[in-house]
Amino acid sequence: xxxxxxxxxxxxxxxxxxxxxxxxxxxxxxxxxxxxxxxxxxxxxxxxxxxxxxxxxxxxxxxxxxxxxxxxxxxxxxxxxxxxxxxxxxxxxxxxxxxxxxxxxxxxxxxxxxxxxxxxxxxxxxxxxxxxxxxxxxxxxxxxxxxxxxxxxxxxxxxxxxxxxxxxxxxxxxxxxxxxxxxxxxxxxxxxxxxxxxxxxxxxxxxxxxxxxxxxxxxxxxxxxxxxxxxxxxxxxxxxxxxxxxxx
Numbered sequence: 001x002x003x004x005x006x007x008x009x010x011x012x013x014x015x016x017x018x019x020x021x022x023x024x025x026x027x028x029x030x031x032x033x034x035x036x037x038x039x040x041x042x043x044x045x046x047x048x049x050x051x052x053x054x055x056x057x058x059x060x061x062x063x064x065x066x067x068x069x070x071x072x073x074x075x076x077x078x079x080x081x082x083x084x085x086x087x088x089x090x091x092x093x094x095x096x097x098x099x100x101x102x103x104x105x106x107x108x109x110x111x112x113x114x115x116x117x118x119x120x121x122x123x124x125x126x127x128x129x130x131x132x133x134x135x136x137x138x139x140x141x142x143x144x145x146x147x148x149x150x151x152x153x154x155x156x157x158x159x160x161x162x163x164x165x166x167x168x169x170x171x172x173x174x175x176x177x178x179x180x181x182x183x184x185x186x187x188x189x190x191x192x193x194x195x196x197x198x199x200x201x202x203x204x205x206x207x208x209x210x211x212x213x214x215x216x217x218x219x220x221x222x223x224x225x226x227x228x229x230x231x232x233x234x235x236x237x238x239x240x241x242x243x244x245x246x247x248x
Contacts, residue, residue: 023075023076024077035050069081084099084100085100104117125173128174129173129174129177132170132172132173132174133171136166136171139166
C-alpha cells in the first residue's frame with residue numbers, strides 16, 4: 001500500500017501548485033482489492049457518500065481538493081476536468097449542459113458569499129463591456145467624420161431602431177444591462193403586480209352565476225387599451241451610455 005505521506009511528498013504537499021505528470025497513485029486494482037468487487041454495483045449516492053467520507057477521514061479541505069483537481073497535470077484528472085468545464089447542448093437540463101453553472105448558482109444561495117462572488121464577477125463584466133464597446137466603435141455605420149457630416153446623416157445615425165439593432169448585434173451583454181437599468185420593475189410596479197395577482201387568484205365562481213341577473217344576460221367584454229410599460233427606472237443612464245459610444 002502506498003502511504004499518503006509519500007503521495008503528498010511527490011505532489012509537493014496538499015494545496016501547492018506543483019506540476020506533475022505521474023498517474024494516480026491508487027489505480028483500479030487497488031480499489032478493487034480494498035473495497036471489493038461489488039462496490040460498483042451500489043448506487044451513485046452511496047458512491048458519493050464513500051468519497052466524502054474518505055475526504056473527512058483524511059482531513060482534506062474542499063479548497064485543497066478543488067485546487068488539486070483543477071491544477072493537476074495528471075491526464076486522467078485533466079480529462080474529467082475538461083468534461084466538467086465543457087458545454088453539452090444535448091443534455092437534458094441546464095445544470096447537465098454546463099455543470100459550472102450549477103456551482104455558480106449554488107454560490108449565490110449563500111448570503112455571506114455575495115460580496116465576494118460579485119467581486120469575482122466584476123472584472124469579467126468589465127472585459128465583456130470593453131470588448132463590446134470596441135465593436136460598437138469600430139462599426140463604420142456609427143462613425144461620424146467632419147468631412148461627410150450632414151444633418152441627414154446625424155438624423156439617420158440617431159434613429160432609435162438603428163441604435164437598438166446595433167446594440168443587440170455588437171453589445172448584447174451591455175444591452176441587457178441597460179434594459180435592466182431602465183425597465184426592471186420598480187417598487188410601484190411590483191406592488192401593482194401583486195395586487196393584480198391577488199385579484200386574479202380570488203374566488204371568481206361567485207361572479208360567474210349571479211342569481212340577480214337573468215340567465216340570458218349577454219356576456220360583457222371589456223376593451224382596455226394596452227398601456228406601454230415605458231421607463232420604470234432612470235432613462236438618463238441609457239442616454240449617458242449612448243453618448244459614450246457615439247462620442248467614442
